[in-house]
Amino acid sequence: MAIKFSVPRGTYDILPDISYKWEYVTKVFRDVAREFNYKEIVTPIFENSNIFERSVGATSDIVEKEMYKFEDKKGRSFALRPEGTAPVVRSFIENGLNLKPNSSKLYYLGPMFRYDRPQKGRYRQFYQYGIENIGSTNVYNDAEAIAFAYSFLTRLGLQNFELQINSIGCKKCTQDYDNALKEYFTPNIDSLCSDCRNRLIKNPKRVLDCKVKTCKIIASNAPSMIDYLDEDCQRDFEKVKEYLNVMNIPFIVNAKIVRGLDYYSQTAFEFIDTNLGAQNTLIGGGRYNTLAEQLGGKNLPGIGFAGGFERLLLSMEQENSSFGLPQIPKVYLVTLGEEAVSKGIELLSKLRKNGISTEYDPDKISMNAQMKMANKTEAGFALILGKNELENNIIILKNLATGEQKNVNLTKIIELMKDI
Ligand code: HAM
Numbered sequence: 001m002a003i004k005f006s007v008p009r010g011t012y013d014i015l016p017d018i019s020y021k022w023e024y025v026t027k028v029f030r031d032v033a034r035e036f037n038y039k040e041i042v043t044p045i046f047e048n049s050n051i052f053e054r055s056v057g058a059t060s061d062i063v064e065k066e067m068y069k070f071e072d073k074k075g076r077s078f079a080l081r082p083e084g085t086a087p088v089v090r091s092f093i094e095n096g097l098n099l100k101p102n103s104s105k106l107y108y109l110g111p112m113f114r115y116d117r118p119q120k121g122r123y124r125q126f127y128q129y130g131i132e133n134i135g136s137t138n139v140y141n142d143a144e145a146i147a148f149a150y151s152f153l154t155r156l157g158l159q160n161f162e163l164q165i166n167s168i169g170c171k172k173c174t175q176d177y178d179n180a181l182k183e184y185f186t187p188n189i190d191s192l193c194s195d196c197r198n199r200l201i202k203n204p205k206r207v208l209d210c211k212v213k214t215c216k217i218i219a220s221n222a223p224s225m226i227d228y229l230d231e232d233c234q235r236d237f238e239k240v241k242e243y244l245n246v247m248n249i250p251f252i253v254n255a256k257i258v259r260g261l262d263y264y265s266q267t268a269f270e271f272i273d274t275n276l277g278a279q280n281t282l283i284g285g286g287r288y289n290t291l292a293e294q295l296g297g298k299n300l301p302g303i304g305f306a307g308g309f310e311r312l313l314l315s316m317e318q319e320n321s322s323f324g325l326p327q328i329p330k331v332y333l334v335t336l337g338e339e340a341v342s343k344g345i346e347l348l349s350k351l352r353k354n355g356i357s358t359e360y361d362p363d364k365i366s367m368n369a370q371m372k373m374a375n376k377t378e379a380g381f382a383l384i385l386g387k388n389e390l391e392n393n394i395i396i397l398k399n400l401a402t403g404e405q406k407n408v409n410l411t412k413i414i415e416l417m418k419d420i
Helices: 016-035 048-055 061-066 085-093 141-156 170-193 192-203 204-209 211-217 231-246 309-318 336-354 367-376 387-391 410-419
Strands: 046-048 070-073 076-078 105-114 125-134 159-169 267-273 281-287 302-308 331-333 382-387 394-399 405-409
Touching: 016 105, 016 125, 016 141, 016 309, 016 367, 046 048, 046 085, 046 105, 046 331, 048 061, 048 076, 048 085, 048 141, 048 192, 048 367, 070 336, 085 125, 125 141, 125 267, 125 309, 141 159, 141 267, 141 281, 159 231, 170 192, 170 204, 170 211, 170 367, 170 387, 211 331, 267 309, 281 309, 302 367, 302 387, 331 336, 331 367, 336 382, 336 410, 382 410, 387 394, 405 410
Parallel strands: 331 382
Antiparallel strands: 046 076, 070 076, 105 125, 125 302, 159 267, 267 281, 281 302, 382 394, 394 405
16 A cells, blocks of 8 residues: 655645745845844754753743653753744853854744644744844833834735733732732632643733633733832833834733743733734744843843744735745746757856846757746746757747747847846
């Protein structure tokens, strides 16, 4: 029996009819990164699993249920990275980037892995774009990170999204708030889902993030974090809002944003697509002032965000955004007869060396078959070379949109093609 292989559940192939869309959004992301002076960092796809346990948090869903954890041949525990912040901070500390100029603002692109129930907009291997700005507590950086995300989404032509911000306070405010939440939820503990009963003991804020309907209803009147912010956190939050206003970035305050990862403190934000279904968070981010210490580094506060490419593409498709043009060759080379093949290949090589994208299919022999292919590839021009043309040192240049054609001297064709 023939074996039939398929991609693992929750993963997918990026095929040519989509890959040009990826290329487009990646390019726009890199353009925005350059404008904000963020530089690329690439870290390994797997890391010591401790890195995530210590930072993302042992009680988070990601570490508790979703991590692809494995032992290597020497029994060392690794994990496929479920997110990018902890690895970037690990690298920042390891490479002493705080001591190197122009190295504090970093961006990354790449696959992340979470073992979750796959659905529209949620995958087990998904691709994130993200930034981290490490080393300063100045909340201008919070506003700048948000502005970066906002610029990116608007540059892609998206409109149906909403920026929601919150402050989840520092450690001190969090303790008071956690106590208030425990007091609020405990009388209803039997109505909470089993996850939330656990959360109430280990990390009560996460109950606010639960998607289960009864938990949501109970949480709707819970005390608000904003009322528990101390003076410093309140002042910082006001400043973030002020800077966003100055930059003309619309936002709403949503006191229920807590983020699902434990390393956050103070500013937390999400960009929500108001039209997507359940998986509607395009981008999530926030400040993490103690993460570096949890990874054995010194005091290196940071702020950043990440978003998933999959949801971004879904949003763009829903809003009929442009993905730029799919890749099409400028020239399709047609050779007729054995003699023309060698000269044709020589020309093909010259065209490509001169930056002119050119397609050629050596398996198609007849004029008819080659012209059909030329039209299928949507090339702008066909260059047709046969025995007669060779003898006269010319080539036929055909505009495939208008059907117009003319003879061009073979020695002049490269220069001409560069100009049109
Ligand atoms: P996160 O909220 O876990 O944050 O993920 C950020 C974004 O990644 C989500 O808003 C969503 O667009 C996308 N995403 C997450 N899980 C999946 C999935 N299973 N399938 C498809 N897309 C997904 C972080 O990862 C933080 N590291 C963000 C950050 C950077 N905070 C500070 N710096």
